[in-house]
Amino acid sequence: MPASIYRGRYAPSPTGRLHLGNARTALLAWLDARAAGGALVMRIEDVDHQRSRADLEARLLTDLRWLGLDWDEGPDVGGSFGPYRQSEREDHYAAALTRLETYQCSCSRRELREEAHAADGEEPVYRGTCREGPHHPERPLAIRWRTPPGVVTVDDRLCGPQVQDVAHEVGDFLLRRRDQAWAYQLAVVVDDAEMAITDVVRGADLLLSTPRQVLLQRALGWPTPRYAHVPLILGPDGAKLSKRHGAPDLSALREGGARPERVVALLARSLGLVDARVEVIAARDLIAGFELARIRPVAVDWRVLADAARS
Numbered sequence: 001m002p003a004s005i006y007r008g009r010y011a012p013s014p015t016g017r018l019h020l021g022n023a024r025t026a027l028l029a030w031l032d033a034r035a036a037g038g039a040l041v042m043r044i045e046d047v048d049h050q051r052s053r054a055d056l057e058a059r060l061l062t063d064l065r066w067l068g069l070d071w072d073e074g075p076d077v078g079g080s081f082g083p084y085r086q087s088e089r090e091d092h093y094a095a096a097l098t099r100l101e102t103y104q105c106s107c108s109r110r111e112l113r114e115e116a117h118a119a120d121g122e123e124p125v126y127r128g129t130c131r132e133g134p135h136h137p138e139r140p141l142a143i144r145w146r147t148p149p150g151v152v153t154v155d156d157r158l159c160g161p162q163v164q165d166v167a168h169e170v171g172d173f174l175l176r177r178r179d180q181a182w183a184y185q186l187a188v189v190v191d192d193a194e195m196a197i198t199d200v201v202r203g204a205d206l207l208l209s210t211p212r213q214v215l216l217q218r219a220l221g222w223p224t225p226r227y228a229h230v231p232l233i234l235g236p237d238g239a240k241l242s243k244r245h246g247a248p249d250l251s252a253l254r255e256g257g258a259r260p261e262r263v264v265a266l267l268a269r270s271l272g273l274v275d276a277r278v279e280v281i282a283a284r285d286l287i288a289g290f291e292l293a294r295i296r297p298v299a300v301d302w303r304v305l306a307d308a309a310r311s
C-alpha cells in the first residue's frame, strides 16, 4: 500500500480518564497506521458539551504521548483537515444535515423505552412515532433521519462481514439530540469523510454502529473507509475491564511513576504481540512486522501494573 493512502484516526471522548482498554485501542490504531507508513489523526469527540471537559482532553493527550504514541494531525499539533475538536465543527454537521431527509421528534428516551418495554440501558428500535410530525411540538425537539430501507453489509477486517437492516433493526436514528447536541453517528461520519480517513481502527463496542455510519456515508455521497473493530479488554468476570477490577487508569500509572514500556509490554502481551516473558518494550519497537490480523487476545493479570506504578 503506498504510504500516502493510509489515513487513520484515534477519536477519544474527553469524558473520563483513559483506562487500559482505551490505551490498547489507541496503541492498535497507532500501530496499524505506523506499520502502513500512514498518517494518524487525533480527533477529540466532545460533541457532548455536558460531559466533555478540557482538562480531561489535556490529560488524555499527555497520557498517550507518555505511552509513546504520536500523531500527525490533531488539536495540539494542527493540520490541514482541522479543526480537530468536534465542538469546533458544528457548522459542518449542520451543513450535512440539510442534505438528509429528516424530521423532528419530541419523544423522550423514557417514553421510547416504556413504549418498547425495553430494559434500562437498552436502545429500543424507533418505530417512527413522530414521522408525521412531533407529538409534543412544545418540547425541545430532536432530529431523526428517515433511514432508507435495505440491508447494509460491511466487511470488517477483523470481525468479517456484518449485515444489518438498519431501518428495521434500529429505525430512524438520531442526528441531533433534544438537548441540541449533535449525535455521534452524524459527527463521526462527517469527520471521517472530511478528514479523508481511509482506515478506522476502534473498539468492538462500535461494531453495531458501523452499518448506520455506512448508510449515512452513502446518502451523503462519501466513500466508506476500511473498518477494523478490535477486541475490548475484559475483566475476569467477562465484563469490560474497569477500575472495579483493580486495573489502574493511564494517568494513575503515569503519575504513580510507572514506566510506560512496562505498560506497553503488558498491553502487547494481552494481544499476543510479544512473548509472555517480555516485560518491557517501547511502542515504536512493535511497529516492525505488525499485522492487525495477527492479534490474539490473551488473558493477563492487569493488577501487576498497580505494582509497576510503585516500582
Ligand code: GLU
Pocket: 010, 011, 012, 013, 045, 188, 202, 203, 206
Ligand atoms: N469517541 C468514541 C469513543 O471514545 C469513539 C468513536 C469512534 O472511534 O468512532 O468511544
